[in-house]
Amino acid sequence: MVDETHLASRRSWIESANGHPEFPVQNLPLAVFSTQDTAPRGGIAVGDTVLDLAAMLANNLFTGDAKRAAEAASGSRLNDFLELGSFHRKALRRQVSRILDAAGSARADVEPLRSRFVVPAADCAVHLPATIGDYTDFYAGIHHATNAGRLFRPDNPLLPNYKHMPIAYHGRSSTVGISGEPVRRPRGQRKPAGDAMPSFGPAANLDYELELGIWIGPGNRHGDPIAIAGAPDHIAGYCLLNDWSARDIQAWEAQPLGPFLAKNFATTVSPWIVTPEALAPFRAPLPARADADPTPLPYLSDAGDQASGSLDIELEVLLLTPKMKAAGMEAQRLSRTNATNLYWTPAQFVTHHSSGGCRLQSGDLFGSGTISSPTPDGFGSLLEIASGGKNPISLRSGEIRHYLADGDEVIFRAHASRDGFASIGFGECRAEILPSPV
Amino acid sequence: MVDETHLASRRSWIESANGHPEFPVQNLPLAVFSTQDTAPRGGIAVGDTVLDLAAMLANNLFTGDAKRAAEAASGSRLNDFLELGSFHRKALRRQVSRILDAAGSARADVEPLRSRFVVPAADCAVHLPATIGDYTDFYAGIHHATNAGRLFRPDNPLLPNYKHMPIAYHGRSSTVGISGEPVRRPRGQRKPAGDAMPSFGPAANLDYELELGIWIGPGNRHGDPIAIAGAPDHIAGYCLLNDWSARDIQAWEAQPLGPFLAKNFATTVSPWIVTPEALAPFRAPLPARADADPTPLPYLSDAGDQASGSLDIELEVLLLTPKMKAAGMEAQRLSRTNATNLYWTPAQFVTHHSSGGCRLQSGDLFGSGTISSPTPDGFGSLLEIASGGKNPISLRSGEIRHYLADGDEVIFRAHASRDGFASIGFGECRAEILPSPV
Numbered sequence: 007m008v009d010e011t012h013l014a015s016r017r018s019w020i021e022s023a024n025g026h027p028e029f030p031v032q033n034l035p036l037a038v039f040s041t042q043d044t045a046p047r048g049g050i051a052v053g054d055t056v057l058d059l060a061a062m063l064a065n066n067l068f069t070g071d072a073k074r075a076a077e078a079a080s081g082s083r084l085n086d087f088l089e090l091g092s093f094h095r096k097a098l099r100r101q102v103s104r105i106l107d108a109a110g111s112a113r114a115d116v117e118p119l120r121s122r123f124v125v126p127a128a129d130c131a132v133h134l135p136a137t138i139g140d141y142t143d144f145y146a147g148i149h150h151a152t153n154a155g156r157l158f159r160p161d162n163p164l165l166p167n168y169k170h171m172p173i174a175y176h177g178r179s180s181t182v183g184i185s186g187e188p189v190r191r192p193r194g195q196r197k198p199a200g201d202a203m204p205s206f207g208p209a210a211n212l213d214y215e216l217e218l219g220i221w222i223g224p225g226n227r228h229g230d231p232i233a234i235a236g237a238p239d240h241i242a243g244y245c246l247l248n249d250w251s252a253r254d255i256q257a258w259e260a261q262p263l264g265p266f267l268a269k270n271f272a273t274t275v276s277p278w279i280v281t282p283e284a285l286a287p288f289r290a291p292l293p294a295r296a297d298a299d300p301t302p303l304p305y306l307s308d309a310g311d312q313a314s315g316s317l318d319i320e321l322e323v324l325l326l327t328p329k330m331k332a333a334g335m336e337a338q339r340l341s342r343t344n345a346t347n348l349y350w351t352p353a354q355f356v357t358h359h360s361s362g363g364c365r366l367q368s369g370d371l372f373g374s375g376t377i378s379s380p381t382p383d384g385f386g387s388l389l390e391i392a393s394g395g396k397n398p399i400s401l402r403s404g405e406i407r408h409y410l411a412d413g414d415e416v417i418f419r420a421h422a423s424r425d426g427f428a429s430i431g432f433g434e435c436r437a438e439i440l441p442s443p444v
Numbered sequence: 445m446v447d448e449t450h451l452a453s454r455r456s457w458i459e460s461a462n463g464h465p466e467f468p469v470q471n472l473p474l475a476v477f478s479t480q481d482t483a484p485r486g487g488i489a490v491g492d493t494v495l496d497l498a499a500m501l502a503n504n505l506f507t508g509d510a511k512r513a514a515e516a517a518s519g520s521r522l523n524d525f526l527e528l529g530s531f532h533r534k535a536l537r538r539q540v541s542r543i544l545d546a547a548g549s550a551r552a553d554v555e556p557l558r559s560r561f562v563v564p565a566a567d568c569a570v571h572l573p574a575t576i577g578d579y580t581d582f583y584a585g586i587h588h589a590t591n592a593g594r595l596f597r598p599d600n601p602l603l604p605n606y607k608h609m610p611i612a613y614h615g616r617s618s619t620v621g622i623s624g625e626p627v628r629r630p631r632g633q634r635k636p637a638g639d640a641m642p643s644f645g646p647a648a649n650l651d652y653e654l655e656l657g658i659w660i661g662p663g664n665r666h667g668d669p670i671a672i673a674g675a676p677d678h679i680a681g682y683c684l685l686n687d688w689s690a691r692d693i694q695a696w697e698a699q700p701l702g703p704f705l706a707k708n709f710a711t712t713v714s715p716w717i718v719t720p721e722a723l724a725p726f727r728a729p730l731p732a733r734a735d736a737d738p739t740p741l742p743y744l745s746d747a748g749d750q751a752s753g754s755l756d757i758e759l760e761v762l763l764l765t766p767k768m769k770a771a772g773m774e775a776q777r778l779s780r781t782n783a784t785n786l787y788w789t790p791a792q793f794v795t796h797h798s799s800g801g802c803r804l805q806s807g808d809l810f811g812s813g814t815i816s817s818p819t820p821d822g823f824g825s826l827l828e829i830a831s832g833g834k835n836p837i838s839l840r841s842g843e844i845r846h847y848l849a850d851g852d853e854v855i856f857r858a859h860a861s862r863d864g865f866a867s868i869g870f871g872e873c874r875a876e877i878l879p880s881p882v
Binding site: 139140145155165166167170171173174175176177178179180181183190192193194195197203204205206209228229230231252255258259260261262263264265266267270271272300303304305358359361362363364365366367370443 | 577578583593603604605608609611612613614615616617618619621628630631632633635641642643644647666667668669690693696697698699700701702703704705708709710738741742743796797799800801802803804805808881
């Protein structure tokens with residue numbers, strides 16, 4: 007899986023790519039972007055620039071399978087590109103990597119055309135990269151599931167099914183938005199402890215949830231399960247995902263059928279689709295199992311090879327309050343954790359989801375479930391950090407938070423690094439909370 | 445709301461419409477159909493025939509707003525038509541009704557063109573009428589919720605939130621299929637009582653759920669709730685919906701986040717969209733509330749006028765087993781109930797769903813929740829009829845059923861009648877169970 011496109015020694019003639027903390031030439035994530043002059047279309051992030059794939063095609067920079075991939079990625083949605091799958095995705099990656107190689111033979115021909123297809127990232131707006139048919143949210147962050155479960159069942163936080171299958175529920179695809187779009191605090195029905203009757207109004211306990219997002223590539227036919235060995239072929243890439251949650255609405259509505267309005271007011275994803283190829287050096291062994299943990303049933307037996315298994319991705323949550331902004335302060339990091347805290351792998355998500363014949367389609371989105379470390383410095387939600395409001399956190403700005411306040415901006419970041427390889431990043435997933443409508 | 449299009453005295457020159465139990469000229473539901481010669485397109489059911497809207501347009505049979513509506517309904521999906529809303533939908537209904545009127549002035553011009561746009565229903569295949577952005581399943585059948593809750597909580601079957609808001613969960617839009625498409629028994633993980641460990645295999649307890657489906661018309665902007673007074677304007681029509689359920693998978697997976705694989709393997713809808721206009725004569729008062737029942741919060745206060753309130757629709761479930769087919773027997777009716785058993789109204793569904801700002805889009809689909817009567821002759825699922833498998837039912841064919849067997853065909857029908865009006869029907873929602881993949 008690791009090839010020349012991963013060479014740490016490869017540098018680009020796009021200078022900002024070299025040593026870039028997010029988008030070195032070893033990353034090459036895709037998004038849909040637009041500028042003042044161009045309609046939304048597929049692009050690839052390189053350093054502080056974006057490669058305009060349609061413009062590269064117009065300049066005949068691609069051939070063969072890479073050309074077909076670039077064509078599929080040139081429109082306002084990347085679904086066709088996602089549907090093509092890994093063969094074409096890899097071909098595009100190889101040609102783009104060679105085109106950008108500072109020491110490559112293509113440089114002399116291509117660099118002079120630079121102004122035709124290299125766009126400053128600062129001039130670009132980003133858009134939702136695909137039409138999302140269905141959005142599914144998993145619950146595979148075992149420490150989050152334990153922490154959340156403990157609030158309701160102190161002695162028995164994890165339910166008996168948790169270690170036998172990746173628990174999930176269906177979310178709302180129509181309200182998935184892109185990083186940078188503000189999120190309006192929802193109103194809703196809730197019944198605070200002590201109140202005799204429910205009431206309706208702005209959610210008081212608004213929270214974020216730190217998740218990894220998974221973009222589905224080629225789909226399956228309705229009725230045809232996807233076996234675990236082939237599951238990685240159906241994953242087109244990864245992003246950051248904020249599963250915004252209104253805890254007071256959730257507590258009152260969620261039994262017996264699960265979360266509904268507490269979640270469906272908004273979900274935010276980062277714009278860049280980081281491919282499985284870019285992440286190949288950062289594969290990790292299967293999630294740790296204790297001796298007493300059950301062996302997954304055979305249909306969920308992930309080989310844990312380089313195309314599958316876990317991902318060693320460090321994730322962090324930062325908070326920027328209006329007071330911090332006014333004082334010119336930086337955002338404050340609330341936690342740092344790693345995707346290896348997920349108890350189930352992305353391949354197991356795909357196989358379990360389709361095991362009864364459910365049809366997946368290119369552009370479907372999965373959330374991993376909230377990723378938390380075992381310790382509070384790596385908790386992935388305020389529910390956990392502030393113990394359901396019982397232990398509010400003190401910020402450097404002198405403010406305290408039980409939950410999110412209007413004007414707060416929540417920022418997720420993620421990076422993967424390993425000795426001998428260039429580190430790569432996901433870009434930001436951020437959004438500011440707007441007040442509830444009156 | 446009730447106008448000349450509802451006149452019981454109106455008869456059509458399409459003779460089969462007159463006295464037709466489903467599709468008299470007072471109904472005029474829409475679907476997407478195709479024939480050997482024509483690609484999928486919008487049509488209107490009249491008696492034993494289907495009106496080809498594209499062909500009617502080609503013959504200049506429509507003008508003004510009705511023409512615009514017919515154009516929006518002429519493609520392979522009706523989303524554009526649904527988005528237009530009630531004004532254009534009513535205009536189309538009025539012109540079609542006049543065109544078909546046996547005593548109308550248009551007859552002399554139009555009937556001679558009959559062969560150009562009237563297609564025998566027997567020659568038509570039907571298709572999913574819209575691209576479904578999101579599918580939401582409510583839980584508003586209070587007797588079903590009580591029966592199902594009693595299996596888990598005998599003394600307290602309804603949870604405290606039930607009478608304060610319409611409980612719902614997000615379902616899977618990619619596996620909604622049309623009546624006539626067989627349903628494959630899913631495999632899945634379950635843990636029967638007494639088993640120490642879960643296992644994976646074909647669902648043993650496969651069930652149907654009798655629901656009313658609701659097609660959403662014009663959508664709202666993300667963040668803008670739909671007030672209850674305007675909610676009916678967002679409903680484009682109704683159908684029958686079978687929320688297939690694998691009870692053994694459901695029992696093991698559904699805590700704490702609700703149903704997932706137990707439901708997402710298939711949902712079946714009837715093909716015809718029965719409009720709010722056709723159903724106007726069959727509006728019923730708001731669902732009955734006991735004195736002790738809470739008054740809904742103001743945001744859910746349905747005026748219960750003719751555009752809103754409940755619907756008096758009689759629904760029935762029939763079962764046709766392979767043995768019945770072999771013996772030439774008719775399908776056996778398992779139950780008969782009425783949509784007035786829903787505790788919440790369609791308008792309340794729309795308003796609650798959007799109350800936190802969730803975006804609805806034309807072509808979204810709601811399920812009402814399983815509709816059951818208070819008594820067993822009107823239970824809307826085998827879970828209730830056979831008491832979770834404890835009291836299997838005996839069929840006329842000499843067979844017994846705890847749950848559905850392979851080869852069983854489940855058929856839903858629905859009709860609305862009222863003195864002084866022509867009765868209308870929904871057509872069938874039916875599907876046969878295929879064996880699980882090996």
